[in-house]
Amino acid sequence: MQHMGRPPCFDKIGNKKGPWTPEEDIILVSYIQEHGTGNWRSVPTNTGLMRCSKSCRLRWTNYLRPGIKRGNFTEHEEEMIIHLQALLGNRWAAIASYLPQRTDNDIKNYWNTHLKKKLKLKDQSGSDEGVDHQEGHSCSSSSHSRGQWERRLQTDIKMAKQALCEALSLHKSTTHVVSDSKPSSSSHHQPYINASSSSASSIYVSSYQNISRLMENWMKPPNSNDTNSPGCYSFSNMVNNNTGGSSSSEGAYSISTTTTCTQDHAFDDSLLTLNSCRHDGSPPETHVPLSLLENWLFDDDAAQCHEDLMNMSLEESTAGLFQKEAMH
DNA sequence: AAACGTATCAACCGCGGAATA
DNA sequence: GTATTCCGCGGTTGATACGTT
Numbered sequence: 001m002q003h004m005g006r007p008p009c010f011d012k013i014g015n016k017k018g019p020w021t022p023e024e025d026i027i028l029v030s031y032i033q034e035h036g037t038g039n040w041r042s043v044p045t046n047t048g049l050m051r052c053s054k055s056c057r058l059r060w061t062n063y064l065r066p067g068i069k070r071g072n073f074t075e076h077e078e079e080m081i082i083h084l085q086a087l088l089g090n091r092w093a094a095i096a097s098y099l100p101q102r103t104d105n106d107i108k109n110y111w112n113t114h115l116k117k118k119l120k121l122k123d124q125s126g127s128d129e130g131v132d133h134q135e136g137h138s139c140s141s142s143s144h145s146r147g148q149w150e151r152r153l154q155t156d157i158k159m160a161k162q163a164l165c166e167a168l169s170l171h172k173s174t175t176h177v178v179s180d181s182k183p184s185s186s187s188h189h190q191p192y193i194n195a196s197s198s199s200a201s202s203i204y205v206s207s208y209q210n211i212s213r214l215m216e217n218w219m220k221p222p223n224s225n226d227t228n229s230p231g232c233y234s235f236s237n238m239v240n241n242n243t244g245g246s247s248s249s250e251g252a253y254s255i256s257t258t259t260t261c262t263q264d265h266a267f268d269d270s271l272l273t274l275n276s277c278r279h280d281g282s283p284p285e286t287h288v289p290l291s292l293l294e295n296w297l298f299d300d301d302a303a304q305c306h307e308d309l310m311n312m313s314l315e316e317s318t319a320g321l322f323q324k325e326a327m328h
Numbered sequence: 329a330a331a332c333g334t335a336t337c338a339a340c341c342g343c344g345g346a347a348t349a
Numbered sequence: 350g351t352a353t354t355c356c357g358c359g360g361t362t363g364a365t366a367c368g369t370t
Contacts, residue, residue: 017339017340018338018339018340018364019338019339019364020338020339039355040355040356041354041355041356052338053355053356054341054355054356054357055339055340057356057357058338058357059338059339061357062338062339063338063339090359090360091358091359092358092359093357093358102359104357104359105337105338105339105359107335108360109336109337109338110336110337112336112360113336113337114335163341174347190364255359268346312340330370331369331370332368332370333367333368333369333370334366334367334368334369335365335366335367335368335369336364336365336366337363337364337365337366338362338363338364338365339361339362339363339364340360340361340362340363341359341360341361341362342358342359342360342361343357343358343359343360343369344356344357344358345355345356345357345358346354346355346356346357346365347354347355347356348352348353348354348355349351349352349354349357
């Protein structure tokens with residue numbers, strides 16, 4: 001049984017493991033800025049990084065990718081995760097697609113460390129809920145195949161949305177400026193330059209400036225307020241203030257901070273709309289009379305979105321293809 | 329102040345499925 | 350149609366930060 005799936009790439013001689021160093025991060029980021037994320041296999045070779053492609057991809061998607069929000073989960077996010085977990089099970093990637101600023105890894109960790117416990121306590125304290133909040137998911141009864149089916153369907157929907165979005169948004173302005181505004185807390189967020197995108201193939205950020213800023217931040221003593229993990233430095237600043245525009249197959253969204261939402265709703269804002277606006281990032285403020293379809297694609301009225309999602313089961317969202325399985 | 333226990337999260341690992349030869 | 354390679358996902362691990370005794 002040599003090949004059940006792909007053998008791990010770690011046995012290649014000299015492949016480094018363990019935490020990433022700032023230097024490695026820089027190399028990876030600048031490479032991806034230039035070449036995009038199309039071909040992970042070639043990343044180690046082309047960059048000289050002594051990491052396997054998998055490790056590079058992981059580092060990028062879980063940490064370096066633009067638009068990742070770090071730090072505490074908001075209540076909204078928490079609710080979303082609980083809701084979606086009940087709906088989708090432990091499909092963290094699928095769940096993460098609704099929480100675009102969070103990585104699947106983050107969500108998974110948060111679930112395992114916080115939410116699971118929380119729900120357990122809740123259950124113990126007498127909540128009756130038929131909902132099974134454990135490992136499996138509420139709908140897991142019949143549903144391995146259904147799960148796959150759902151996943152596929154979701155992907156199809158996403159793609160359709162994307163295509164429609166592109167088609168519909170051709171006329172819209174593609175520029176969007178990243179303001180260094182808000183993000184909730186404290187931050188000494190510095191305004192990183194956003195190489196404003198010319199849609200699909202755009203580079204999401206000005207490499208030189210951001211990297212030099214990155215360097216600057218590394219020079220500073222770590223701020224305990226910020227993030228405590230070794231991999232954090234101040235990079236999150238950069239990352240958080242950029243719009244995504246890379247051509248990553250999975251994470252190439254752009255997050256506009258110029259949308260109508262404010263404060264806490266920054267999160268809701270990107271919710272759902274993200275998938276649809278990933279390429280042009282056009283701020284939906286330009287609400288022209290929208291067709292139903294366009295509304296679906298571009299509507300990011302925060303409250304609305306959130307409401308919608310919270311009230312919408314997957315079944316509903318997929319036009320009643322499934323029988324409704326009572327959530328609440 | 330030290331020892332110990334717990335929580336957190338970045339990274340690893342193995343697998344399945346898609347893509348390609 | 351088969352074998353091989355690559356990508357992405359989810360479960361798990363291990364280092365370390367944090368809290369308690």
